[in-house]
Amino acid sequence: MKKKSLIVLLAIAIVAMFSLSACGGGSDAGSGAAEGDSDIMVGFICLHDENSTYDLNFINAAKAACDELGVEYQIRTNIPEGQECYDAAAELVDAGCDIIFADSFGHEDYMIQAAKEFPEVQFCHSTGTKAHTEGLDNYHNAFASIYEGRYLAGVAAGMKLNEMIEDGTITADKAKMGYVGAFTYAEVVSGYTSFYLGAKSVCPSVTMDVTFTGSWYDETAEKEGANKLIQGGCVLISQHADSMGAPTACENAGVPDVSYNGSTVDACPNTFIVSSRIDWAPYYKYCIEAVMNGEAIDTDWTGTLATGSVLLTEVNDQAAAEGTQEKLDEVKAQLESGEIHVFDTANFTVDGKKVDSYMADVDTDEAYEGDTEVISDGYFHESEFRSAPYFDLQIDGITLLDTAF
Amino acid sequence: MNNSIKEPFLHITKRKEMAWQKAWAIRGGMILLALVICAVITASTTELSPLAVYGTMFKGALGSARKVWVLGKELAILLAIALALTPAFRMKFWNLGGEGQVLVGALATAACMIYLGKTLPNAILIPVMFIAAVAAGALWAMIPAYFKAKWNTNETLFTLMMNYVATQLVAYYIIIWESPKGSGKVGIINQNSEAGWLPVIGNNKYLLIILIVAAVTIAMHIYLKYSKHGYELTVVGESQQTARYVGIKVDRVIIRTLFLSGAVCGLTGWLLVSGSDHTITTTLAGGRGFIGVMVAWLAQFNPIAMVASSLLLVFMTRGAQEISTIYGLNQSFGDILTGIILFCIISSEFFINYQIHVRKAAGKEEANV
Numbered sequence: 001m002k003k004k005s006l007i008v009l010l011a012i013a014i015v016a017m018f019s020l021s022a023c024g025g026g027s028d029a030g031s032g033a034a035e036g037d038s039d040i041m042v043g044f045i046c047l048h049d050e051n052s053t054y055d056l057n058f059i060n061a062a063k064a065a066c067d068e069l070g071v072e073y074q075i076r077t078n079i080p081e082g083q084e085c086y087d088a089a090a091e092l093v094d095a096g097c098d099i100i101f102a103d104s105f106g107h108e109d110y111m112i113q114a115a116k117e118f119p120e121v122q123f124c125h126s127t128g129t130k131a132h133t134e135g136l137d138n139y140h141n142a143f144a145s146i147y148e149g150r151y152l153a154g155v156a157a158g159m160k161l162n163e164m165i166e167d168g169t170i171t172a173d174k175a176k177m178g179y180v181g182a183f184t185y186a187e188v189v190s191g192y193t194s195f196y197l198g199a200k201s202v203c204p205s206v207t208m209d210v211t212f213t214g215s216w217y218d219e220t221a222e223k224e225g226a227n228k229l230i231q232g233g234c235v236l237i238s239q240h241a242d243s244m245g246a247p248t249a250c251e252n253a254g255v256p257d258v259s260y261n262g263s264t265v266d267a268c269p270n271t272f273i274v275s276s277r278i279d280w281a282p283y284y285k286y287c288i289e290a291v292m293n294g295e296a297i298d299t300d301w302t303g304t305l306a307t308g309s310v311l312l313t314e315v316n317d318q319a320a321a322e323g324t325q326e327k328l329d330e331v332k333a334q335l336e337s338g339e340i341h342v343f344d345t346a347n348f349t350v351d352g353k354k355v356d357s358y359m360a361d362v363d364t365d366e367a368y369e370g371d372t373e374v375i376s377d378g379y380f381h382e383s384e385f386r387s388a389p390y391f392d393l394q395i396d397g398i399t400l401l402d403t404a405f
Numbered sequence: 406m407n408n409s410i411k412e413p414f415l416h417i418t419k420r421k422e423m424a425w426q427k428a429w430a431i432r433g434g435m436i437l438l439a440l441v442i443c444a445v446i447t448a449s450t451t452e453l454s455p456l457a458v459y460g461t462m463f464k465g466a467l468g469s470a471r472k473v474w475v476l477g478k479e480l481a482i483l484l485a486i487a488l489a490l491t492p493a494f495r496m497k498f499w500n501l502g503g504e505g506q507v508l509v510g511a512l513a514t515a516a517c518m519i520y521l522g523k524t525l526p527n528a529i530l531i532p533v534m535f536i537a538a539v540a541a542g543a544l545w546a547m548i549p550a551y552f553k554a555k556w557n558t559n560e561t562l563f564t565l566m567m568n569y570v571a572t573q574l575v576a577y578y579i580i581i582w583e584s585p586k587g588s589g590k591v592g593i594i595n596q597n598s599e600a601g602w603l604p605v606i607g608n609n610k611y612l613l614i615i616l617i618v619a620a621v622t623i624a625m626h627i628y629l630k631y632s633k634h635g636y637e638l639t640v641v642g643e644s645q646q647t648a649r650y651v652g653i654k655v656d657r658v659i660i661r662t663l664f665l666s667g668a669v670c671g672l673t674g675w676l677l678v679s680g681s682d683h684t685i686t687t688t689l690a691g692g693r694g695f696i697g698v699m700v701a702w703l704a705q706f707n708p709i710a711m712v713a714s715s716l717l718l719v720f721m722t723r724g725a726q727e728i729s730t731i732y733g734l735n736q737s738f739g740d741i742l743t744g745i746i747l748f749c750i751i752s753s754e755f756f757i758n759y760q761i762h763v764r765k766a767a768g769k770e771e772a773n774v
Binding site: 049050074075076077078080081082083087090091094105106108109110112113129182183184185186187188189214215361364368404405 | 576
């Protein structure tokens with residue numbers, strides 16, 4: 001009898017405590033939240049927090065864009081890919097946000113749900129695929145031509161392999177790279193293929209093994225994956241997963257590493273070569289300015305080298321081959337001018353044959369059938385028919401070790 | 406006498422029944438202490454006013470109508486899991502498998518939505534989903550119960566391990582159902598047709614969930630307090646020997662109680678998939694199978710008191726999330742505050758049940774805390 005009421009009273013006591021202190025600190029708390037409606041307010045939803053390199057990259061861009069434009073913002077971190085995402089979006093609307101961004105692929109359906117419910121608020125989702133078929137005025141997708149960044153990172157990797165071949169560390173036929181991927185869908189396939197093609201453009205004998213972890217952030221699995229690749233004879237590692245697992249494994253084993261999402265040179269001074277990343281700040285600025293000016297936002301927006309969305313970190317001379325920076329500048333200029341294309345059909349084969357035609361699955365539907373011809377003018381047109389990647393060909397020279405995910 | 410016997414510096418004895426005024430003084434004191442410790446930590450590690458931080462937590466949990474509804478839904482889900490664990494705990498069967506039992510219930514629900522969503526109307530589909538989820542959860546809990554009843558295996562480890570099996574089972578089916586292929590996510594199931602979605606009543610999508618859990622709470626209270634089953638499982642928990650002596654079939658009671666425990670977990674999985682998230686992920690239960698243990702313990706296995714203890718935990722979680730958003734603090738900061746407050750609440754029960762005697766240099770004087 002007594003115990004029952006004890007707990008009830010206990011909870012009431014705590015709530016009462018909090019409400020008292022709420023009155024005391026009300027004015028202070030107010031300065032952090034949105035007050036005036038005169039300005040634009042921006043909301044961000046992140047899957048993890050700054051401990052994930054992926055989310056850190058978004059958070060940095062969010063702060064940079066909002067500070068530059070002088071707008072108020074709220075960042076909600078550790079939001080899972082479930083109903084919590086919808087709840088977070090709705091609460092950001094309540095807090096006065098005019099535009100809300102989410103950063104993870106699995107947030108998409110919940111962002112669409114919120115977009116349908118709040119037509120006066122703009123919802124922008126990075127890496128998603130459904131905006132162009134959903135037909136909502138206030139729901140938008142964005143990505144960047146990160147395959148160009150990965151191609152450049154691949155060039156740096158290929159030059160490192162060439163250096164190892166020249167100084168006799170390995171023979172040309174032993175030039176095998178390893179790649180730790182998260183999942184097996186187009187975003188990852190496009191990434192590792194462009195990385196491989198970049199390396200192949202300077203080191204023709206290169207091959208690559210790819211392993212998958214089944215998670216975007218699993219430090220142990222990524223580390224084990226990298227170790228497995230190194231034991232399997234890979235002499236250089238890259239990744240498309242978001243923890244420090246693979247770079248750490250490389251530093252421990254003394255194997256050169258091309259990381260992703262940002263520089264890992266502090267933790268890996270001896271093995272880090274270069275990293276590609278997407279800078280989301282240009283996209284955030286574009287969208288927020290559009291809302292400020294009452295203009296429409298593109299349904300699908302693809303950042304490029306030219307918009308400053310695709311970046312390479314500084315090359316680490318400690319690990320990179322000589323002349324890497326000069327070569328990267330040269331190839332970057334060629335990519336920007338359109339002189340070379342990453343997915344030039346002359347540079348890869350599938351089952352030993354050149355590919356002249358491919359129907360890609362651009363419009364998401366239940367059948368996963370190809371619906372759009374994406375090869376013309378001698379190259380695969382990635383991120384042109386929608387922003388998110390759709391290159392999912394399994395090209396020769398790359399071996400998938402496990403495709404469970 | 407004092408010189409001949411060496412007395413330890415501290416020793417602890419169990420108290421007799423304490424006057425309720427005194428017990429409440431201890432509880433209130435510990436909560437005050439918790440708030441003071443939190444304030445000191447906030448002031449010393451951040452440049453924020455502790456009062457402002459408390460205020461923000463309060464606003465984060467209850468600051469708008471929507472926040473109250475979300476709080477209500479989170480409370481309902483956590484409460485449902487704690488309720489599910491309670492009959493097993495009263496029987497002193499340590500069911501740590503709530504996480505897995507919720508997940509298999511959710512998995513069964515999702516399977517029905519995916520495979521039957523196009524053929525059955527909601528009026529039939531939703532009951533089918535319900536039955537499938539309850540059966541799956543019950544089965545998942547009955548496996549360790551059967552082993553316990555027949556061979557006296559350790560139920561703590563067994564139920565715990567069943568969580569991992571359930572997580573992997575869900576991971577396996579996610580790969581079968583994922584959209585698009587290779588992305589590792591199922592996404593919202595039947596987003597356009599809303600097949601298998603719980604209906605929205607009273608203009609709020611979480612109201613039905615809250616009402617269902619309220620009904621379960623009352624039913625569980627009646628079951629435990631007034632039914633013969635409820636009495637039997639308490640007797641089994643007190644002493645299996647006594648239970649056998651008075652003619653209770655202990656094996657049957659164990660299996661029957663775990664059937665109920667798992668069934669309510671399965672029901673929670675059904676609520677999560679059909680009523681709230683409309684998807685299936687390996688993290689759908691989100692650790693609530695374990696937090697539910699704490700909710701049940703804090704309320705000393707009383708279903709009505711669990712409403713308050715789940716409110717406390719959900720309030721803290723939601724408040725902690727708000728301070729990480731508003732002040733740009735890492736979420737771990739909110740977790741630290743929650744940890745301190747819970748630690749103090751739990752230790753107040755210690756001080757109510759036990760007395761600490763401190764040896765005094767002079768002799769027999771006692772200080773109790």
